[in-house]
Structure formats: C-alpha cells, structure tokens
Amino acid sequence: MKKFISKNKVKAFTVVADRQMISTENIEALKESEINYIVGARLGNVSNELITEIDKSVLREDGKSIRLKTDNGYLICSYSSVRYRKDKYEMESKLKKPNTLSVIFS
DSSP, X not given: OHHHHHHTTOSOOEEEEEGGGSOHHHHHHHHXXXXXXXXXXXXXXXXXXXXXXXXXXXXXXXXXXXEEEETTEEEEEEOOHHHHHHHHHHHHHHHHSTTOOOOOOO
C-alpha cells in the first residue's frame, strides 16, 4: 500500500474491509503507517459495557448514528428499523428452540 500511495501521489487513502478480511496485526500496521481504515464488525464482539453505552446513546430513528471512541478507534453505530425487526424475529425464533439463550435489546 505504501508503494501504491507513493507512486500515485495519493493524498488520502482509506482501507475498507470486513473484520474477517483483516487481522489485528494488519490494523496495527495501518495505524503505524498512518493509513486510514474502516473495518466492519459485529456488535457481538464488543464488551457489555460498550453495548450498554450504545444502547443509551443511539436514537431509534432510521439513519441516525453515533460515533464512540474506543481503544481500537472509533465505533460508528447506526439504527435501522428494518434490521431491528429482522434481528428481533431471529432472536425470538431462537428463544422458542430448546436450550437456546439470546439477549434482545430494544
């Protein structure tokens, strides 16, 4: 990436990746090289404290988003009523199955 940026005289370069496509080591290398990055991740991978903070902060209106500073960078969360209904349906379906435990945030 450094060679590409230098060769093409890129002023602003941002790597966009899914969490499964990029490792913690790669993120550290991007930080050290001062290259911007956006990594998609699931909220299931964050602490309960951060989930609580998100729950308190996010407005439940389509398209509304929040930006929280974390040890790993900024976390941007947005609300979607369509996604909420989908996730709620899936979680409620799991609750109907025996030996399944789920948590529903509303």
